Amino acid sequence: MAKKMHDTPMLDQLESGPWPSFVTGLKRLAKDKDYMVDLMGQLETSYRTKKGYWKGGTVGVFGYGGGVIPRFTELKDENDKPVFPDAAEFHTLRVQPPAGMHYNTEVLRKMCDIWERHGSGLIAFHGQSGDIMFQGAKTDKVQDAFDELNELGFDLGGAGPAVRTSMSCVGAARCEQSCYDEAKAHRQVINTFLDDIHRPALPYKFKFKFSGCPNDCMNSIQRSDMAVIGTWRDNMRTDEGLARKWFDAHGMNELVNNVISRCPTKTILLKEVKDVAQGPTISSVKISDSHALEIDNSNCVRCMHCVNVMTGALAKGTDTGATILIGGKRTLKIGDLMGTVVVPFLPLKTEEDYEALVELGQKVIDFFAENALEHERTGEMIERIGLVNFLEGIGVDIDPNMVATPRTNPYVRMDGWDDEVARINAKKTA
Amino acid sequence: MATMRTPIESGVPDNRPYLHPALLKNYGNWRYHDRPRPGVLHHVSHSGDEVWSVRAGTQRQMDVYTIRKLCDIADTYAEGHVRFTIRSNIEFMVSDPAKVDPLIGALTEAGFPVGGTGNSVSMIAHTQGWLHCDIPGTDASGAVKALMDDLYTEFIKEDMPNRVHLSTSCCEINCGGQADIAIIVQHTKPPKINHDLVANVCERPAVVARCPVAAIRPALVNGKPSLEVDEKKCICCGACYPPCPPMQINDPEYSKLAIWVGGKNSNARGKPTFMKMVASGLPNNPPRWPEVSEIVKKILYTYKEDARSWERIADWVERIGWPRFFEKCDLPFTKYLIDDWRGSRANLNASTHIRF
Numbered sequence A: 001m002a003k004k005m006h007d008t009p010m011l012d013q014l015e016s017g018p019w020p021s022f023v024t025g026l027k028r029l030a031k032d033k034d035y036m037v038d039l040m041g042q043l044e045t046s047y048r049t050k051k052g053y054w055k056g057g058t059v060g061v062f063g064y065g066g067g068v069i070p071r072f073t074e075l076k077d078e079n080d081k082p083v084f085p086d087a088a089e090f091h092t093l094r095v096q097p098p099a100g101m102h103y104n105t106e107v108l109r110k111m112c113d114i115w116e117r118h119g120s121g122l123i124a125f126h127g128q129s130g131d132i133m134f135q136g137a138k139t140d141k142v143q144d145a146f147d148e149l150n151e152l153g154f155d156l157g158g159a160g161p162a163v164r165t166s167m168s169c170v171g172a173a174r175c176e177q178s179c180y181d182e183a184k185a186h187r188q189v190i191n192t193f194l195d196d197i198h199r200p201a202l203p204y205k206f207k208f209k210f211s212g213c214p215n216d217c218m219n220s221i222q223r224s225d226m227a228v229i230g231t232w233r234d235n236m237r238t239d240e241g242l243a244r245k246w247f248d249a250h251g252m253n254e255l256v257n258n259v260i261s262r263c264p265t266k267t268i269l270l271k272e273v274k275d276v277a278q279g280p281t282i283s284s285v286k287i288s289d290s291h292a293l294e295i296d297n298s299n300c301v302r303c304m305h306c307v308n309v310m311t312g313a314l315a316k317g318t319d320t321g322a323t324i325l326i327g328g329k330r331t332l333k334i335g336d337l338m339g340t341v342v343v344p345f346l347p348l349k350t351e352e353d354y355e356a357l358v359e360l361g362q363k364v365i366d367f368f369a370e371n372a373l374e375h376e377r378t379g380e381m382i383e384r385i386g387l388v389n390f391l392e393g394i395g396v397d398i399d400p401n402m403v404a405t406p407r408t409n410p411y412v413r414m415d416g417w418d419d420e421v422a423r424i425n426a427k428k429t430a
Numbered sequence B: 001m002a003t004m005r006t007p008i009e010s011g012v013p014d015n016r017p018y019l020h021p022a023l024l025k026n027y028g029n030w031r032y033h034d035r036p037r038p039g040v041l042h043h044v045s046h047s048g049d050e051v052w053s054v055r056a057g058t059q060r061q062m063d064v065y066t067i068r069k070l071c072d073i074a075d076t077y078a079e080g081h082v083r084f085t086i087r088s089n090i091e092f093m094v095s096d097p098a099k100v101d102p103l104i105g106a107l108t109e110a111g112f113p114v115g116g117t118g119n120s121v122s123m124i125a126h127t128q129g130w131l132h133c134d135i136p137g138t139d140a141s142g143a144v145k146a147l148m149d150d151l152y153t154e155f156i157k158e159d160m161p162n163r164v165h166l167s168t169s170c171c172e173i174n175c176g177g178q179a180d181i182a183i184i185v186q187h188t189k190p191p192k193i194n195h196d197l198v199a200n201v202c203e204r205p206a207v208v209a210r211c212p213v214a215a216i217r218p219a220l221v222n223g224k225p226s227l228e229v230d231e232k233k234c235i236c237c238g239a240c241y242p243p244c245p246p247m248q249i250n251d252p253e254y255s256k257l258a259i260w261v262g263g264k265n266s267n268a269r270g271k272p273t274f275m276k277m278v279a280s281g282l283p284n285n286p287p288r289w290p291e292v293s294e295i296v297k298k299i300l301y302t303y304k305e306d307a308r309s310w311e312r313i314a315d316w317v318e319r320i321g322w323p324r325f326f327e328k329c330d331l332p333f334t335k336y337l338i339d340d341w342r343g344s345r346a347n348l349n350a351s352t353h354i355r356f
């Protein structure tokens, strides 16, 4: 039986306006949950005082060391009693989503029933790391909720110094730009590290993310320690029917100003049909009876722009795989870092290819576990020890694609130079 | 109390049982797509199959009634399958084009805006805030609701020069991430230390190690082991607060909001870019944060007016230059916006490339 609602004049204001309101949802839950009545009381207090009132603690499920985010109220009266006692505990379960975040209504309804029985009834699809966040359960309900979700086929995600929950884009399921099977890679890699997800023991968090192409819809380059970004290395494919259709609809100005001149490497040329070059790296497509596009694939950096604008008319090649970049993260402690290329191209076609990806992930995690300082992300570790030491540690050969430019300062010992030159030349001729 | 039960460590669930049948059938075999109207994607497979995806905005923190409502709509019009996007939009897949309009009608009637595709302003990626985090300087769901109310028409239309992604974060940790426009809490005063609690609550060496500028030292205060902060060095990042809550960094008055622009994850055209700070010192003003909305809208509509098609905010600023960006958006460029952190010289202008 729900108790009387607290006055929430500030939250009430968030019920007006056209966007769906989470406050309306909270109120609906509060109709039959004292828990949510008091949650709204505390949230309103935060809005009034501009202060947060949750603190962490330790709550978990049997067998796991992480995955539950405990929250206890700090909003106490003069006798140290919670001001909103029914919501004194408000723990969240981080639960790993299916690759690509696909669901059917049957499973969503079951999740709702479980969370209505054991938790607050408030669910976030999804957190910024991809977890389904079942928000708000009391300590003595956490295990029950987890057990039922677990039996439904779902598992806790990561928290703390652990491998974290991952995300993959919609990719192959519905996107023509997809360059590998994102869901397969996601499952195969992450499921290798379940122990590192469930029992936090790394120096700090470690995130994988999977995007099917350089559009990087999963923001993996800036937001993951190991970004797997799909790409291809053969020639772009073309489709004359779709190219002509695009040109008829958009015309010459758009073609010149929005496709040709926006190519970052100035690779696309507009030519008269009779002048179009032929060759092993050339792709071309007629846009009309008189004109065609010519692309020299050896200068295309697979940026995706032209492929995005003229979808289908220009398309990725068939020799597909991924570029692996390591070390992306946000500010703390040394500033923002993008991932750095460590494998320019890893084919992702056969079972062995996917195993090679898992193996690479394993090497990176092992090296990170052994060499990072406590609370140091992979990108910071690489900055401290240098990329070359990291590459040697994981057994990856250097490649000029790993740098924006070669070094600009001379402060380095070069006495191993001749041996390195000999080694690299020997490798080339081998 | 529950009985001890060993977990089934199943990890990432297989998505095949959840995929819409048309997606399962054409997995990895898509040919191209177009957008018949805002909020609708139309994908065509090499097999000739077609699928329409209708995208709608949600409040992300959803109660079970809202989710069940969305399920009812999916059962009636979309063969019982949905997916969520990284920005918490929901997508309904339909293989019969005749169902698209009724589906849009049902979503709209239930209060879920249809849009977020192509050159729209999509739903704001956001964090947890006062609802659930233990270190927030502000709220997340509320700030996003307030801003999306203002940007509603930009969600349901595709009127921007290119797509626009926004994010909000309730502390400098910035779980919300990189975006074309990001709103992030910034602390402007060093932490206030409750020395009575430090010894009991904080692992002191771990806290000292967190500080990016080595401003924290162990100290004896009133005869008890505690910590002290060199306030001149402190950059108010708040990193000491999570491991040591007695070092309170949030302040109802001095925790302010800052605005950043030009972050881009995609490799399309230019390489990915980080976002840059362009405004600061905005008041933390619930429940609707009007001062923040005003500047976000000013930047957004200046971009809309001035950018050429396909220019993301980062591309637009690259073309017009930062001095003109500040001029056009009517924002003061102050000395605080000149980077002095590690690697900062890379952000200075080492050329005579200047626009007059």
Ligand code: HEM
Pocket (backbone or CB within 6 Å): A094, A126, A127, A128, A129, A130, A131, A157, A165, A207, A223, A330, A332, B128, B133, B134, B135, B173, B174, B175, B176, B177, B242
């Ligand atoms: C101490 C309390 C913290 C809390 C309660 C917290 C909470 C969260 C939550 C709920 C998410 C979304 C999780 C998910 O989707 O599964 C998240 C993501 C994130 N957190 Fe935190 N966080 C904390 C500390 C930190 C710290 C210390 C950092 C970095 C220095 C950090 C950086 C991030 C980043 C970058 C993301 C987004 C990651 C992504 O996009 O994958 N957080 N955080």
Ligand code: SF4
Pocket (backbone or CB within 6 Å): A169, A170, A171, A172, A175, A176, A177, A178, A179, A211, A212, A213, A214, A215, A216, A217, A218
């Ligand atoms: S990252 Fe590429 S493959 Fe994946 S959904 Fe985005 S555009 Fe498609």
Ligand code: SF4
Pocket (backbone or CB within 6 Å): A262, A263, A264, A265, A266, A267, A268, A295, A299, A300, A301, A302, A303, A304, A305, A306, A307, B269
């Ligand atoms: S994908 Fe290649 S050809 Fe197309 S715009 Fe990018 S670099 Fe140019």
Ligand code: SF4
Pocket (backbone or CB within 6 Å): B127, B128, B129, B133, B134, B135, B136, B137, B169, B170, B171, B172, B173, B174, B175, B176
């Ligand atoms: S941005 Fe900061 S306050 Fe907000 S959820 Fe992330 S860690 Fe918590």
Ligand code: SF4
Pocket (backbone or CB within 6 Å): B190, B191, B210, B211, B212, B213, B214, B215, B216, B229, B233, B234, B235, B236, B237, B238, B239, B240, B241, B249
């Ligand atoms: S707020 Fe940041 S800079 Fe200031 S003392 Fe704490 S960790 Fe150091």
